[in-house]
Amino acid sequence: xxxxxxxxxxxxxxxxxxxxxxxxxxxxxxxxxxxxxxxxxxxxxxxxxxxxxxxxxxxxxxxxxxxxxxxxxxxxxxxxxxxxxxxxxxxxxxxxxxxxxxxxxxxxxxxxxxxxxxxxxxxxxxxxxxxxxxxxxxxxxxxxxxxxxxxxxxxxxxxxxxxxxxxxxxxxxxxxxxxxxxxxxxxxxxxxxxxxxxxxxxxxxxxxxxxxxxxxxxxxxxxxxxxxxxxxxxxxxxxxxxxxxxxxxxxxxxxxxxxxxxxxxxxxxxxxxxxxxxxxxxxxxxxxxxxxxxxxxxxxxxxxxxxxxxxxxxxxxxxxxxxxxxxxxxxxxxxxxxxxxxxxxxxx
Amino acid sequence: xxxxxxxxxxxxxxxxxxxxxxxxxxxxxxxxxxxxxxxxxxxxxxxxxxxxxxxxxxxxxxxxxxxxxxxxxxxxxxxxxxxxxxxxxxxxxxxxxxxxxxxxxxxxxxxxxxxxxxxxxxxxxxxxxxxxxxxxxxxxxxxxxxxxxxxxxxxxxxxxxxxxxxxxxxxxxxxxxxxxxxxxxxxxxxxxxxxxxxxxxxxxxxxxxxxxxxxxxxxxxxxxxxxxxxxxxxxxxxxxxxxxxxxxxxxxxxxxxxxxxxxxxxxxxxxxxxxxxxxxxxxxxxxxxxxxxxxxxxxxxxxxx
Numbered sequence: 001x002x003x004x005x006x007x008x009x010x011x012x013x014x015x016x017x018x019x020x021x022x023x024x025x026x027x028x029x030x031x032x033x034x035x036x037x038x039x040x041x042x043x044x045x046x047x048x049x050x051x052x053x054x055x056x057x058x059x060x061x062x063x064x065x066x067x068x069x070x071x072x073x074x075x076x077x078x079x080x081x082x083x084x085x086x087x088x089x090x091x092x093x094x095x096x097x098x099x100x101x102x103x104x105x106x107x108x109x110x111x112x113x114x115x116x117x118x119x120x121x122x123x124x125x126x127x128x129x130x131x132x133x134x135x136x137x138x139x140x141x142x143x144x145x146x147x148x149x150x151x152x153x154x155x156x157x158x159x160x161x162x163x164x165x166x167x168x169x170x171x172x173x174x175x176x177x178x179x180x181x182x183x184x185x186x187x188x189x190x191x192x193x194x195x196x197x198x199x200x201x202x203x204x205x206x207x208x209x210x211x212x213x214x215x216x217x218x219x220x221x222x223x224x225x226x227x228x229x230x231x232x233x234x235x236x237x238x239x240x241x242x243x244x245x246x247x248x249x250x251x252x253x254x255x256x257x258x259x260x261x262x263x264x265x266x267x268x269x270x271x272x273x274x275x276x277x278x279x280x281x282x283x284x285x286x287x288x289x290x291x292x293x294x295x296x297x298x299x300x301x302x303x304x305x306x307x308x309x310x311x312x313x314x315x316x317x318x319x320x321x322x323x324x325x326x327x328x329x330x331x332x333x334x335x336x337x338x339x340x341x342x343x344x345x346x347x348x
Numbered sequence: 349x350x351x352x353x354x355x356x357x358x359x360x361x362x363x364x365x366x367x368x369x370x371x372x373x374x375x376x377x378x379x380x381x382x383x384x385x386x387x388x389x390x391x392x393x394x395x396x397x398x399x400x401x402x403x404x405x406x407x408x409x410x411x412x413x414x415x416x417x418x419x420x421x422x423x424x425x426x427x428x429x430x431x432x433x434x435x436x437x438x439x440x441x442x443x444x445x446x447x448x449x450x451x452x453x454x455x456x457x458x459x460x461x462x463x464x465x466x467x468x469x470x471x472x473x474x475x476x477x478x479x480x481x482x483x484x485x486x487x488x489x490x491x492x493x494x495x496x497x498x499x500x501x502x503x504x505x506x507x508x509x510x511x512x513x514x515x516x517x518x519x520x521x522x523x524x525x526x527x528x529x530x531x532x533x534x535x536x537x538x539x540x541x542x543x544x545x546x547x548x549x550x551x552x553x554x555x556x557x558x559x560x561x562x563x564x565x566x567x568x569x570x571x572x573x574x575x576x577x578x579x580x581x582x583x584x585x586x587x588x589x590x591x592x593x594x595x596x597x598x599x600x601x602x603x604x605x606x607x608x609x610x611x612x613x614x615x616x617x618x619x620x621x622x623x624x625x626x627x628x629x630x631x632x633x634x635x636x637x638x639x640x641x642x643x644x645x646x647x648x649x650x651x652x653x
Contacts, residue, residue: 041483081549111551124542128375128564137560138550172375188546 023094023196023228024057024080030088031072031079035303047303049075051252052089054329055245057196062222062229064243064260066236066275070299072252073232077198080230081114082106093196112142115189119201121181125173131155131184132169138191158187161224162217179210186217190225198230203238215242236279240264248272251310252302254329258336268338270315271295309341317342379646389642395635399628403449410443415598423618433620436608441624444600449628451601455515455585456578462520464574467527468563474528475535476558486532489525497522505593515594519581527573534566568647575640579633586629602629 030052035045049072057063067073079086082098091099098110118124126134135155139145145154156166162183173181182202189197199218203211215238221227233239239246240260247257248271256269267273274293295314300306306313312322322341332343383389402409411431418438426433432441474485501518508514538544539562547557582602588594589603590610597604602625609615609622 078545083545083548107551111549114549116546116549118542118546120542124546126543126547126561126565129561137547137552137556141550141552141556185546188550192550 021059022056023059024230025092025095026056026080026089027054027092028089029053029076029079029086029091029099031075031084032087045303048252048305049302050079050086051302051305053249053252053254054089055247055254055257057228057230058244059195059228060222060226061244062231062242064231064233064239064246065249066233066239066246067249068275068299069234070302071249072302073249074200076249077116077200077230077232081116081198082110108142112192113195115192115194115197117182117185117189117197117199117202120205121178121185122173122205124185125181125188127173130170130172134184135188135191138188142192144192154191158190161190161221162187178206179213182206182210182214183217186214186221190221193225194227196228196230198232200232201234202231204233204235211238218242236275248275251300251305253310253339254337255311255340256336256338257329258338262333262336268332268336268343269311269340270317270342271311274316309339311340383642383646386642386645388638389645392635392638392642395631396639399449399632399635400453402446403453406446406450410440410446412440412443414439414443414447414600416440423614423621425618426620432624433618435605435621436611436614441605441621444605445602445624445628448600448602448605448625449632451512451595451599452582452585452603452629452632453578455512455519455595455601456581459516459519459523459581460574460577462516463523463577464527464570465524466520467524468531468570470524471528471531471533472535472558472563475532476539476554476562478536478539482532485528489528492522493525495522501588502591502593505588510588510593510596512595515585515588519584523577523581527570527577530569530573531566534569535562538562538565568644571647572640572644575636575643579636582629582633582636 029050030048031050032046032048034043035047036042037044051072053076055063065073065076075084078084080091082091082101086099089099090097093110093114096109098106101110129137132152132155135158136151139151139154145151152169155169159166159169164180164183164187168176173184176184185202202218203214206214218229219242222229229242231239231242243260245258246260246263247254248263248269249255250271256263256267256272258268263272264276267276270293274295277291277293293316297314300310300313306323307326308324309315309322309327312318315322319341325341327339327341329337329339330343332338332340383393416439418434420438421430421434422436422438424430424434424438430440430442432445434440435444470485470489474482501522504518505514535558544557544561547561552561585594585601586603586606589601590607592604592607595601595604597608605625606622609618609625615622
């Protein structure tokens with residue numbers, strides 16, 4: 001891919017002028033998985049799970065990423081934290097590109113400073129490790145808190161932070177409720193004092209009342225510790241509550257990125273409009289305020305995305321050019337980017 | 349910040365939630381409790397305990413010298429002098445069974461220990477790292493499985509003197525493939541589980557993830573396959589010895605005790621002679637299977653009471 005080289009050279013030029021409060025800058029991130037078939041495992045196609053996503057995250061802020069399941073938002077999160085090696089693009093963390101770094105070089109920096117809170121509190125904790133040993137392990141792996149005494153103190157500090165009683169230090173995951181387990185998951189993400197926490201559907205598996213507690217906890221922790229969040233969820237209301245900026249993903253691409261208020265009050269992209277129209281609005285007189293936009297058809301397969309605008313197969317405002325011309329992800333208003341031909345002049 | 353702009357989400361007071369179970373139970377106690385619920389497994393464990401005990405204390409328990417021949421008493425029926433009868437050379441069957449248990453169990457445990465070790469290492473590496481390494485290792489496993497192992501066994505046994513050590517080695521070398529596939533499967537699914545991903549994002553090294561995170565969670569199936577494997581090896585040893593290629597007389601093993609009973613006249617006329625070694629093999633293998641089943645349930649943290 002010749003494009004990647006070009007993007008790399010662009011990237012290094014722009015890094016110099018990076019604003020100071022930018023913690024993470026994702027540029028044209030691509031995560032394509034090869035499709036292998038047959039006995040010989042020949043590569044016969046590509047699943048473009050993430051296909052050219054760009055955004056920046058400011059220190060201490062929260063960016064929410066919404067999209068329906070299968071749109072690539074989790075893959076994007078896992079690429080940023082380098083559980084996957086991206087097939088293209090750049091991930092600038094504090095100005096340093098971590099997209100292609102080998103695991104050895106990730107260890108001293110990224111494995112401490114970027115952490116993740118996972119979706120399923122039942123699956124994200126090792127059932128064979130007590131709370132204490134699960135939290136002590138990363139400290140040992142990074143040679144931090146050198147003595148047992150110091151590690152115990154740190155664990156107690158973490159338990160206080162996430163609202164668990166200190167006496168549970170020797171308990172095993174099966175002895176906790178779902179909400180408590182998610183608190184442990186958060187404590188584990190905080191062990192190494194990270195800067196950036198990626199919450200991948202972190203409250204989706206919880207009861208609504210517990211969801212609220214966990215979100216409040218995340219907000220409290222952000223304030224206390226100055227954390228930066230990437231909050232990935234399919235739940236528009238939760239994202240609205242916690243985010244400063246919101247990105248909407250569709251089929252591996254960001255279709256709209258904007259400050260929260262603007263996005264929720266006046267969505268620009270037809271897909272965003274359709275998503276938001278699905279949130280039930282309860283008014284006192286029972287009247288519907290918004291017209292419900294029902295999308296036709298299914299999410300196309302990411303192994304053969306439609307040509308032109310990826311959304312044209314389901315878009316209610318489809319124009320002839322949408323079938324052939326890929327819309328740029330361009331600034332439609334100050335601080336608002338959208339990938340749609342309805343906004344701005346076509347490029348020719 | 350969002351905190352100042354928006355009211356907090358409602359819900360129950362955030363901290364603290366209901367207290368965690370205060371009387372926390374060590375994991376082994378929980379497992380023991382689950383194991384004890386399975387009556388067959390308990391019976392199997394008791395039986396195994398008795399058999400192993402009998403094997404260990406054979407010199408003290410055996411009424412006679414297992415290789416002492418009293419030709420006048422050949423094929424003596426069970427009675428006062430010979431509680432389980434005597435064989436075609438007039439040796440006491442009970443004594444030979446007791447000493448034979450040592451051989452059968454030793455071969456069973458030692459070769460399974462070897463094959464579990466090889467299989468776990470190969471399966472863990474293949475399943476965790478995946479890709480080309482996985483493909484190469486698994487094709488090697490396929491190749492080992494496709495060996496006509498019985499003929500190879502026979503050839504090997506004829507080349508090397510059939511001794512306990514060669515038997516153990518041969519069973520270990522041919523027995524690990526099943527474990528390797530099993531362990532690979534466990535690792536394939538566990539390496540994508542969220543707790544392993546979490547360990548990776550925390551910078552835990554691969555070796556530690558394999559041995560401290562994934563392996564303990566794959567231990568259940570491994571132990572189950574090991575217990576079943578011991579039964580299998582005991583059967584295999586019996587088969588080889590029956591063919592005269594296993595443990596060589598006069599050392600008694602359950603298999604070679606059956607060998608000398610091949611003669612149909614003996615089988616029909618002196619039924620007690622082949623019956624007791626056969627029964628021992630049957631009970632022991634069954635006991636191992638029951639114990640394996642019980643352990644499977646006990647090791648599964650998801651199956652609650």
